Amino acid sequence: MTSDIIVNIYMSLKKNQEKKENNSKYKKMSLKEFPDYDFLKINLLKYNKYSFIQNVSKN
Known part of the structure; x- marks a missing residue:
């Protein structure tokens, strides 16, 4: 999503x-x-990293 x-x-x-x-x-x-391209890319990477950590901690 x-x-x-x-x-x-x-x-x-x-x-x-x-x-x-x-x-x-x-x-x-x-x-x-x-200008906003790199900002979006960085935030997407941060979000993916965060959600990955959340998923691992749930399991």
Whole structure:
């Protein structure tokens, strides 16, 4: 479920970036350089690590 949310956020960021491509400020940025991308990736890793720890402690 969380991965679906992340994908939705990622896709909306991608759409926003495509809209901003006409703007010179964003024109040269690739998707990997998009500011929120790394933030999302880091949070997803943290969440997965946390849920993994929770699952292990339950079992």
